[in-house]
Amino acid sequence: MRAAYLDKAESNVDGSDVAGSMGKQKALGVGSIADGPLDPMAHRNSVLYKLAHLFGQLPIRAIAVGAISVTIGLFLWHWATLYKFNYFVNFEHVPAPLLVGDAFSRHFFDPAFHTHVLVSLRRIFFAYSIAVVLGIVIGLIVGRSRTARSAILPYIEIIRPIPAVAWIPLAILMWPTEEASIIYITLLGALFPIILNTVHGVEQTPEVLVRAAQSLGANRAQVFWHVVLPAAMPSIAAGLAIGMGISWFSLLAGEIISGQFGIGYFTWHAYSMINYTDIVVGMLVIGALGSLSTYLVRLITRPMLRWNRKLR
Amino acid sequence: MNLGGVVSMEKKAGRRLGEKQSTSKGQISIDNVSISFGSGLTKKLAITETTLNITPGEFVCILGPSGCGKSTLLNAVAGYVSPSSGKILVDGKPVKGPSPERGMVFQQYSLFPWKTVHDNIAFGPRIAGYSSTECKSIANTLLSMIGLSNSAKCLPGELSGGMQQRVGIARALANYPSVLLMDEPFGALDAQTRLMMQESLLNIWSEFGTTVLFITHDVDEAIFLADRVLVMSASPGSIISDFRVGLERPRNPEISTSEEFIELKKQCLSQIRSESLKAFEGSGGH
Ligand SMILES: Nc1ncnc2c1ncn2[C@@H]1O[C@H](COP(=O)(O)OP(=O)(O)O)[C@@H](O)[C@H]1O
Ligand SMILES: [Mg+2]
Numbered sequence: 001m002r003a004a005y006l007d008k009a010e011s012n013v014d015g016s017d018v019a020g021s022m023g024k025q026k027a028l029g030v031g032s033i034a035d036g037p038l039d040p041m042a043h044r045n046s047v048l049y050k051l052a053h054l055f056g057q058l059p060i061r062a063i064a065v066g067a068i069s070v071t072i073g074l075f076l077w078h079w080a081t082l083y084k085f086n087y088f089v090n091f092e093h094v095p096a097p098l099l100v101g102d103a104f105s106r107h108f109f110d111p112a113f114h115t116h117v118l119v120s121l122r123r124i125f126f127a128y129s130i131a132v133v134l135g136i137v138i139g140l141i142v143g144r145s146r147t148a149r150s151a152i153l154p155y156i157e158i159i160r161p162i163p164a165v166a167w168i169p170l171a172i173l174m175w176p177t178e179e180a181s182i183i184y185i186t187l188l189g190a191l192f193p194i195i196l197n198t199v200h201g202v203e204q205t206p207e208v209l210v211r212a213a214q215s216l217g218a219n220r221a222q223v224f225w226h227v228v229l230p231a232a233m234p235s236i237a238a239g240l241a242i243g244m245g246i247s248w249f250s251l252l253a254g255e256i257i258s259g260q261f262g263i264g265y266f267t268w269h270a271y272s273m274i275n276y277t278d279i280v281v282g283m284l285v286i287g288a289l290g291s292l293s294t295y296l297v298r299l300i301t302r303p304m305l306r307w308n309r310k311l312r
Numbered sequence: 313m314n315l316g317g318v319v320s321m322e323k324k325a326g327r328r329l330g331e332k333q334s335t336s337k338g339q340i341s342i343d344n345v346s347i348s349f350g351s352g353l354t355k356k357l358a359i360t361e362t363t364l365n366i367t368p369g370e371f372v373c374i375l376g377p378s379g380c381g382k383s384t385l386l387n388a389v390a391g392y393v394s395p396s397s398g399k400i401l402v403d404g405k406p407v408k409g410p411s412p413e414r415g416m417v418f419q420q421y422s423l424f425p426w427k428t429v430h431d432n433i434a435f436g437p438r439i440a441g442y443s444s445t446e447c448k449s450i451a452n453t454l455l456s457m458i459g460l461s462n463s464a465k466c467l468p469g470e471l472s473g474g475m476q477q478r479v480g481i482a483r484a485l486a487n488y489p490s491v492l493l494m495d496e497p498f499g500a501l502d503a504q505t506r507l508m509m510q511e512s513l514l515n516i517w518s519e520f521g522t523t524v525l526f527i528t529h530d531v532d533e534a535i536f537l538a539d540r541v542l543v544m545s546a547s548p549g550s551i552i553s554d555f556r557v558g559l560e561r562p563r564n565p566e567i568s569t570s571e572e573f574i575e576l577k578k579q580c581l582s583q584i585r586s587e588s589l590k591a592f593e594g595s596g597g598h
Contacts, residue, residue: 206422208418212483216412217412217439307425307467
């Protein structure tokens, strides 16, 4: 690579203007990554490599296998409901996929259904945002201070295993409005995975980096901001993604309280009206929104983790 | 290039780049220091009653078998561990904790992996409150000094081990410390890279003129670099001999074949061999 770099730099001297400037650009591109013969990653900066990499990254095979698998699953579902499969698991009253699809396409253009989805999204947004801030702050403190850990850990250990549904009566009593109780229940779901992953990440901070920052003049807060937080970031990001999934899970429980709106409410309501098709529509919409928002979280945290992938 | 930031920084630090420092900063005095870890039955004495004086601008190497307490002594000067008894003064002030006045270079890679090479070097000045243009010019000056201007935007993970250690040295020097503490900084490098790093360190040192306290278990490295080589006893550690290296500077690798070098090496080796033997037998002698 070093030789190629030198060649290009030389062709820059005696080559024609256009070729010369192109050579220069390429040489600069290589030079900015490689500093000498020791760098094995230099070729990764070439345009060709990037293109090949991008194409190779498209998970065509994975997409194909996934699509086939889903088709088979739908077919099995269809088959089981068509022949009223009843052997240990009973499909007699399970709505057929076509019925569910039909109901979904009707709801898709129904403003009332849009309201349900929007109300739920808003609850997730508020609950999750609060959980992110609280979870990371508590996690950082617990991870770095022994006293805080002894004080806070008992609460975490006892409250964490309590399922969201169990909170409903108390949440109604504790909070002034229905909305607040629902957000509270949703928030709790997201909070614990974020706290625990942050603590885990903080514990993995290499002590030598903390010492290095201290010897460069960093005070406690600066060590937190410049060392502990970025070092914990890969683990925090994992916690954020898990927390998003669980907050949807808890939202469904919380919306039992709600008298009118929310996709969780929609699903519970369908249940009490014995409208099985709508139950499945509600379930699938929750599933889709849940995985979509988790993907969004991954997308947002990815740029902060670039250094971590480059280490590998 | 705009060097305004560097110049103003040097004024504050009381010295000028490219000129051997003539101020009296960088004096280390270790006075009857003992350091132990743990308490009760598990109490372990790592350093015992060590006294040592280092004059400003001196390059001192500490040699000793592994486990004898070299890192512990250095960490005490850095301010990471405090002595159980005795005093450590740097420029007359007692060491209370880590400080940018005492730059540290570690054996393991200790660059911030999420910051670029440039930002790693600019970290100290930035924490000290210099403006971003000042930080930039300090970082660029150091980058060109260590020959890595082209890698300014790289992440540490993209550099070789030797390059990373050069950045580590530059990062510590960006604060213009009066003392540079180095704990086996080239220990993990291959022999060839090591030799290059030693020469390059001497070049940088000749420009900065800071006091250097350098730990190694490599006799050749110690003699090649130092004004003074201190040999430590096996655990619990203390200084058992103090060799003055009279080899003239600037030094190049050929110096290691000179008579004076070989004579010094013999003396150091015989001291170390007897200490290593003690450590070996003390640990059960397998
Ligand atoms: N934080 C610590 N806690 C307990 N013992 C320690 C600690 N640090 C060092 N020691 C002990 O002190 C002795 C000296 O260690 P160290 O200074 O790392 O030796 P060296 O750097 O010369 O190899 C060793 O026996 C080691 O086990
Ligand atoms: Mg050591």
